[in-house]
Amino acid sequence: MRQKNTDAKARRKREAVGSVAVFTVLQAAFALAVGSLCLLPGFPAWASRICAVIAALSVLSVVPAVRLLKIRFQEIEGGELDEAGKY
Numbered sequence: 001m002r003q004k005n006t007d008a009k010a011r012r013k014r015e016a017v018g019s020v021a022v023f024t025v026l027q028a029a030f031a032l033a034v035g036s037l038c039l040l041p042g043f044p045a046w047a048s049r050i051c052a053v054i055a056a057l058s059v060l061s062v063v064p065a066v067r068l069l070k071i072r073f074q075e076i077e078g079g080e081l082d083e084a085g086k087y
Helices: 002-038 045-060 062-078 081-085
Strands: none
Touching: 002 045, 002 062, 045 062
């Protein structure tokens, strides 16, 4: 029984890390695409600034995701999901 519980925790951790990793890659790709618009010749300066802000916000959104991953790890280690599954 203990081995099964440990395997479930490890699987949940892998899934959590995988989801944050996918989110990070997608956000980086979006930031690169939007940020590259700033480099277009003849692109208006005001639009370039807006694109730069959107790209920066996209990258900064990864920080809360990593913090939430840390909280998710604590939930997994605490067994909250296992306890909820008993009801």
